[in-house]
Amino acid sequence: MHRRTFSRKYLGIPYAAFLLLFVAAPLIVLIYYAFTNGQGEFTVQNMTGFFSDPNTLGTLCYSFGVALVTTAVCLLLAYPLAYILATSRLKGKSVIVLIFIMPMWINFSLRITALKEILTWIEGNLAYHPFLNTVLGMSYDFLPFMILPIYTAISKLDGALLEAARDLGAGEAQAFLRVTLPLSLPGIMSGVSMVFLPAMTNYVVLDMLYNSTYIMGSLIGSYFAAYNWNGGSMIALILLGIICLFTLLTGGTDDENRRGGALL
Amino acid sequence: MIRRICRWTVIILILLFLYLPILILAVYSFTDATNIGAIRGFSVHNYVTLFTTPELRDMIFGTVVLAVGSAVIATILGTMGAIGAFYSRKGMASAITTMNQVPVVNADVVTGFSICILLVVVLGISKDTYIPLVAGHVTLCAPFVFLAVIPKLKQMDQSIYEAALDLGAAPFTALIRIVIPQIFPGIISGFAMAVTLSLDDYFVATYTKPATFDTISTYVVNATKGAQTNIKTALWALSTVIFLLVVLFSLVMNIRANREN
Known part of the structure; x- marks a missing residue:
């Protein structure tokens, strides 16, 4: 018998402690700050304030609008592309896929800078089309995150299923609608959750493209700049609620694909 | 056709x-x-400016040091966590996995803001110590290392470790010489993931960095709000x-x- 002074499971202790300190504790503090005022007294004012102020409600709606349109644009571009790439028999396919994923690894602020310079050249003044520019910027930023999971899902699809569908008399369109599309749904869900949530919160894209309208993330930014921890915490908490709801609705995501992890 | x-x-x-x-x-x-x-x-004057302006050079150097440094810490922590969780009781394992999931699905704005509140506002740690910044980046990256290592542990042949123990290897030796080499590809891809996440991050950095320090992202974002033309180009x-x-x-x-x- 070995005298087990060391066991592999003890290795989990530092990480568990780390998660408690930097993941669990900040969330508890966030909840505390969200329900107190500047003097540390309990209040629901931060929450009622958010849900009764037309400005903040407008921000919530605008965020949803930006996120919805961005997700739709990304999906409309990414799905056909992912389908073409996954079903083609090209030789250097892995290289082509890599080319579409590569932008993920280029610093996003520099990529948005590039887009901004081009849009300024085309439009003259960015202020004329704030919503369009924002959606373009977000789609430009997040498109690779939509392509990869859908591509992976369609690639994994069992070709025999499609053959069976055709043998049973399904036309090409029917085979796509009733076999390929439902089976690629997990990939779509992964992609949607990786685009929708950042599109609600990544306010830097709006800032850089001179769109002065707020989205949910900008509210946290402005509370932070004003040292209003209580107000900021409430927004963060509301965002967390939306994220939880969204994760439940999309049934969680395939972690391997998160932010391009599968390719590294 | x-x-x-x-x-x-x-x-x-x-x-x-x-x-x-x-x-x-x-x-x-x-x-x-x-x-x-x-x-x-x-x-080529833009390239000359890029590599000779101390402000730009420091900013690039700082970003790289921060990314590699936090990725190393995140890789060590995340790998240990993955091995620990994989061999723990079910309750412990799922507690770690659930907490691990939070920074993964969370918006970076929320992660950054909540770490700033805990470390800077509640605990009073000065941002100038770089502790909030590094802690923030490790929190952002370590969960992805964890997620990269877990599948490799699942694929691993468990009996080799047992065989090593039976042949008289101390558990720690067996871990270093048997387990680590088998999950190494996962560790490497976790590390690469951590580096790219840290390099790309804007939000965690803005909420936790010292005022005098800039990463590429925070620098570029500030530069677009009216910088000199030579910096812009x-x-x-x-x-x-x-x-x-x-x-x-x-x-x-x-x-x-x-x-x-």
């Missing part, structure tokens, strides 16, 4: 959307132009350099992957 044309049209249009801005910027980074669309002569050069590095890195990775197959 029409189908093939359609396919290639989709591929090429999306490629143009993703790469045209970066490529146009790359072309303009080699000119004297201060705006896209203006036609000026060839020049030097950033075009930076964008081009990073683009080329990413292409090079992808090529190397692809060649390596092909060789393995």
Whole structure:
């Protein structure tokens, strides 16, 4: 018998402690700050304030609008592309896929800078089309995150299923609608959750493209700049609620694909 | 035939959307132009500015040091966590996995803001100590290392570790010589993931960094809010350099992957 002074499971202790300190504790503090005022007294004012102020409600709606349109644009571009790439028999396919994923690894602020310079050249003044520019910027930023999971899902699809569908008399369109599309749904869900949530919160894209309208993330930014921890915490908490709801609705995501992890 | 044309049209249009801005910027980074669309002569002054301005050099150097440093810490922590969780009781394992999931699905704004509140506002740690910044980046990256290592542990042949113990290896020796080599590809991809996440981060850095320190992201975002023209165009050069590095890195990775197959 070995005298087990060391066991592999003890290795989990530092990480568990780390998660408690930097993941669990900040969330508890966030909840505390969200329900107190500047003097540390309990209040629901931060929450009622958010849900009764037309400005903040407008921000919530605008965020949803930006996120919805961005997700739709990304999906409309990414799905056909992912389908073409996954079903083609090209030789250097892995290289082509890599080319579409590569932008993920280029610093996003520099990529948005590039887009901004081009849009300024085309439009003259960015202020004329704030919503369009924002959606373009977000789609430009997040498109690779939509392509990869859908591509992976369609690639994994069992070709025999499609053959069976055709043998049973399904036309090409029917085979796509009733076999390929439902089976690629997990990939779509992964992609949607990786685009929708950042599109609600990544306010830097709006800032850089001179769109002065707020989205949910900008509210946290402005509370932070004003040292209003209580107000900021409430927004963060509301965002967390939306994220939880969204994760439940999309049934969680395939972690391997998160932010391009599968390719590294 | 029409189908093939359609396919290639989709591929090429999306490629143009993703790469045209970066490529146009790359072309303009080699000119004297201060705006896209203006036609000026060839020049490398942007690259000279990029590599000789101390402010820019420090910013790039700081970003890289921060990324590699936090990635190393995140890789050690995340790998230990994955091994620990994988061999723990079910309750403990699922508690760790659930907490691990929070920074993964959470918006970076919320992660950054909540860490700032805990460390800076509640615990009173000064941002100038870099502790909040490094802690924030490790929190951002470590969960992805954890997620990269877990599948390798699942694929591993468990009996080899047991065999090593039976042959008299101490558990710690068996861990280092048997388990680590088998999950090494996961550790490496977790590390690479951590580096890219840290390099790309804006939000965690803004909420936790010292006022005098800038990462590439925070610097670029501030620079777009009215900086001097020479800095603005030097950033075009930076964008081009990073683009080329990413292409090079992808090529190397692809060649390596092909060789393995």
